[in-house]
Amino acid sequence: MFEYKSIIRKIQDVAGKWRVFVDVGGGESIMLKFQQDPTIQQIKDEIAKMNQIKLTEKVNELEQVKQQIQALTDRKNQLEIEII
DSSP: OOOOOEEEEEEEOTTSOEEEEEEEETTEEEEEEESSOOOHHHHHHHHHHHHHHHHHHHHHHHHHHHHHHHHHHHHHHHHHHHHO
């Protein structure tokens, strides 16, 4: 999960949009885009949204893996019955 550490750089592009490069710890950085010059709280809120999306994706992936494991376990049990 990302955690706000500090702003590395904040620039405004030719279209007037803001790009903020943020240190999120662990030697990683991310770039966020904003319509206006963001506050630190807005940056933290955006990082929290990213973390929530990431968590939701992991929960969904875990559910898919559990379903695959169940399907394989059912198939294994069926094959064992057929062999014995």
